[in-house]
Amino acid sequence: MLYALLSDIHANLPALSAVLADIDQRANIDAIYHLGDLTGYAPWPNEVVALLREREIPGIAGNYDSTVATDYKHCGCRADSPHEEELSHLSYEWTRSHVTPETKKYLAGLPFRIGVRPLGGHVSGPTITLIHGNQTLNTVYVTEDRPDSFLEKMASDVGARAGDVICFGHTHKPWQRVVGGIQFINTGSVGRPKDGDWRACYVLLSMEATGARVEFVRLAYDVDEAADAIRVSDLPSEFAEVLKSGGTAATTSSAAS
Numbered sequence: 025m026l027y028a029l030l031s032d033i034h035a036n037l038p039a040l041s042a043v044l045a046d047i048d049q050r051a052n053i054d055a056i057y058h059l060g061d062l063t064g065y066a067p068w069p070n071e072v073v074a075l076l077r078e079r080e081i082p083g084i085a086g087n088y089d090s091t092v093a094t095d096y097k098h099c100g101c102r103a104d105s106p107h108e109e110e111l112s113h114l115s116y117e118w119t120r121s122h123v124t125p126e127t128k129k130y131l132a133g134l135p136f137r138i139g140v141r142p143l144g145g146h147v148s149g150p151t152i153t154l155i156h157g158n159q160t161l162n163t164v165y166v167t168e169d170r171p172d173s174f175l176e177k178m179a180s181d182v183g184a185r186a187g188d189v190i191c192f193g194h195t196h197k198p199w200q201r202v203v204g205g206i207q208f209i210n211t212g213s214v215g216r217p218k219d220g221d222w223r224a225c226y227v228l229l230s231m232e233a234t235g236a237r238v239e240f241v242r243l244a245y246d247v248d249e250a251a252d253a254i255r256v257s258d259l260p261s262e263f264a265e266v267l268k269s270g271g272t273a274a275t276t277s278s279a280a281s
Contacts, residue, residue: 025054025055025142025230025231026052026053026054026228026229026230026231027053027054027055027056027057027140027152027228027229027230027231028047028050028053028055028056028057028226028227028228028229029056029057029058029059029154029191029209029211029226029227029228029229030043030056030057030058030059030081030083030211030214030226031058031059031060031061031086031156031192031193031194031211031212031213031214031226032059032060032061032086032193032194032196032212032213032214032215032216033058033061033062033072033213033214033215034061034062034063034064034065034066034088034213034214034215034216035062035063035064035065035066035067035068035069035071035072035119035215036065036066036068036072036214036215036216036224036250036267037066037068037071037072037075037250038245038246038247038249038250039214039215039224039245039247039250040072040075040076040214040215040224041075041245042224042243042244042245042246043214043224043226043243043245044056044075044079046241046243047226050228053228055140056079056081057081057082057083057138057140057154058076058081058082058083058084059083059084059086059154059155059156059191059192059193059211060083060084060085060086060087060088060089060134060156060162060193060194061086061087061088061089061156061193061194062076062083062086062088062089062131063088063089063092063119063123063127063131064088064092064099064115064116064119065115065215065216065254065259065263065266066215066216066250066253066254066259066263066267067122067253067254067257067259068253069119069122069123069127070122070123070124070126070127073127073130073131074127077130082138083134083138083154084134084135084136084137084138084154084155084156084162085131085134085135085136085156085162086156086157086162086193086194087099087100087101087156087157087161087162087163087194088100088101088116088119089131089134090131090132090134090136090162091116092116092119092120092123092128092131093128093131093132093134094132095120098112098113098116099112099115099116100162100163101116102165111260111262111263114259114260115259115260115263118257118258118259136155136162137153137154137155137159137182138153138154139151139152139153139154140152140153140154142231150187150188150189150231150236151184151188151189152188152189152190152191152229152231153182153184153188153189153190153191154191154192155182155190155191155192156192156193156194157192157194158178158192159178159181159182160181162194163194164194165194165195166178166192166194166195166208166210167195167197168197168199168201168210172203172204175201175203175206175208176203176204178190178208179203179204179206184206185205185206186204186205186206187205187206187235188206188207189206189207189208189209189229189231189236190206190207190208190209191209191210191211191227191229192208192209192210192211193210193211193212193213194210195210195218196212196213196216196217196218196219196271197210197212197213197217197218197219198210198211198212198219198225198227198240200238207235207236207238209227209229209238211225211226211227212225212226212227212240213225214226215250216266216267216271217270217271218266218270218271218272219270219271220269220270220271220272221242221270222247222267222268222269222270223242223243223244223245223270224242224243224244224245225240225241225242225243226240226241226243227239227240227241228241247267247268248268250264250267251264251265251267251268252264254267
């Protein structure tokens with residue numbers, strides 16, 4: 025079984041469209057899932073949700089999705105400075121005021137977690153667990169520097185065992201690690217990478233007899249279209265520079281999601 029995993033699209037329709045076009049050219053993909061954060065920071069929240077619904081792509085709620093859906097006081101985003109926090113609030117309020125009731129209803133219906141059984145639930149086999157942050161909250165950042173003990177706790181809480189896979193996003197930085205025979209995969213970001221590479225990132229996850237095989241796919245898209253659309257909207261223009269720099273623009277414009 026071969027899965028395409030998309031996370032942290034963040035209302036970036038050109039990036040999502042390019043990724044789906046790339047996936048469509050790969051005839052051997054069995055299923056596509058999204059790992060949340062469909063909205064925020066770019067001006068196409070409704071269009072992104074509509075496209076995912078049109079394609080019948082299932083997925084989970086990121087922190088941005090669940091907070092928008094419930095009218096929470098903020099997006100649950102981490103900020104490293106007062107200015108980053110201000111930008112984060114501006115993005116959140118813009119998104120809340122622009123999502124349609126239909127989009128909001130869809131976001132509210134997204135599950136917190138999805139378990140996928142590649143061999144079916146009728147036989148013993150590996151489980152792929154899809155979450156956004158960690159197993160407890162979609163606001164927790166599972167960064168690459170987390171110790172093995174942190175990942176072991178994640179695995180224990182979801183009932184994972186050797187051969188299983190746990191996939192998550194939220195940090196916008198792709199990475200993978202095996203701990204105790206369990207594959208941990210941060211799927212990166214389709215619409216707002218923050219690892220210094222502006223290209224959209226998604227994951228191809230192959231479940232084979234010998235175990236899980238992971239490929240991080242980086243894909244160029246019309247980032248100028250996305251940046252220009254941000255600049256002509258009421259969103260902070262600094263978000264355009266974040267996109268074009270792969271998150272390495274001045275720290276005053278790099279609020280985390």
